[in-house]
Amino acid sequence: MEPILFKMACASGAQSRMSCEYVSHVQDKDGVTVTVKDRLTDKNFTVSAKYLVGADGGNSLVAEHASLPFEGKMGVGGSMNILFRADLSKYVAHRPSVLYWVMQPGADVGGIGMGLVRMVRPWNEWLIVWGYDINQPAPTVDAAMATQVARQLVGDPKLEIDLISANTWTVNNMYATSMQKDRVFIMGDAAHRHPPSNGLGSNTSIQDSFNLAWKLAAVLKGHAGPKLLDSYTQERGPIAKQIVTRANQSIAEFGPIFEALGMDGGVDHEKIRHNMDARCDATPAAEKQREALRKAIEFKKYEFDCHGVEMNQRYASVAIASESSKPPGDGIDMELHYVPTTWPGARLPHVWVFGKDGKPRSTLDITGKGHFTLLTGIGGEAWADAAKMIGKKLGMDIKVRVIGPRRDYEDHAGDWASAREVHDSGCILVRPDHHVAWRAMKASADAESELSTALLNILGH
């Protein structure tokens, strides 16, 4: 029996295109029995599987039926998407961008706090994101309402649009504190429900599946013990909390911009317009207002230029042979800046190395792809032999890459030597999901035993 994954392939909530849908499940110690509805015949049938993975989005039924614990709140703001065609070249072609944030009096009611005009195709297809008051029922966004919103945001009272589609959605602030109940897992928006700020949704959802897929495969193939699966929540749970917190905080951090512009959330639009215009005056107060606005915009680097949030994910779990040393990054703003490291638990840094054909390969391309990989250098031959031997014993194909002059891969510029944090004769064991599982600083007299102990622990044997 294979695990089953409840998920449609696209991110647009295309439930209507499914022929089957998850209805309910029961699990016992050997597997999960899932009731599925065939939408064409309207009949239910059951599927038996070893594991069930709910990737069924922000209103996950799988999470609900598994009684998984959550923290936070759903529906903290209301938003609508309006997809339309209109030629806006005269407003944007000379100042090209992908996202245009539009501050208008009245835009700071509910939702994301302002209007977002997002380019879909230059310059005639657009997506507007606009807020609605969450304390009121969600509006029906018809062509008339969509046109009115588009006219207001573009600032052209005569604008005509060709509405393609519209829907409403809520800003959520909720994450699962456990992503597993025995043989049932959740991933993606099912586990972390947050607004699009920082663009964390799809990436984090894909990371969840990258994290869980190889573990399920290893357990089902008999390479790993079921304990390995405990590491899923241990590793991805803290990330769920982190990104939900970050995305919601990024909405709150628009506040100083609204404040500097004098957008007070009130309904006196004339007053707000006057406040906004005041920044253009030649007065000390206006200069202060301009400075406040500059600072408020600069602070938004925590949403728009914030690499550390995702790149510094460092796992601590049963599937990582952690080190007692302090992880690198002391004194660095870890939300803003990526600190590459091979510290166990961190994502393997990308570095270009060169194959025998002289072509550049990323360290991320010579690792992963469903396998554990051992990276070593000159003097690390014993690690390489040990990896092959252990792989044979476990029935797993552990890949070995030796990086150094006249070896599998050359490190012409010394970039790998600078990034790897171990000696030439040391080694780094990389998991199929590109996270470092374990490393040894230098050669060992008993490489096989050391590597084998580390790997067996990681695999939950």
Ligand SMILES: Cc1cc2nc3c(=O)[nH]c(=O)nc-3n(C[C@H](O)[C@H](O)[C@H](O)COP(=O)(O)OP(=O)(O)OC[C@H]3O[C@@H](n4cnc5c(N)ncnc54)[C@H](O)[C@@H]3O)c2cc1C
């Ligand atoms: C306006 C907006 C802008 C966004 N912008 C970004 C961005 O710039 N970058 C980014 O990374 N993310 C962004 N996101 C977030 C991103 O779209 C989501 O995080 C991502 O789609 C989540 O993927 P998922 O597979 O977990 O869930 P979903 O994409 O919601 O997929 C869940 C699937 O499960 C199906 N399903 C539901 N119930 C059942 C059932 N009972 N049985 C079977 N199937 C079921 C649904 O039909 C759907 O196809 C944005 C989201 C919004 C709303």
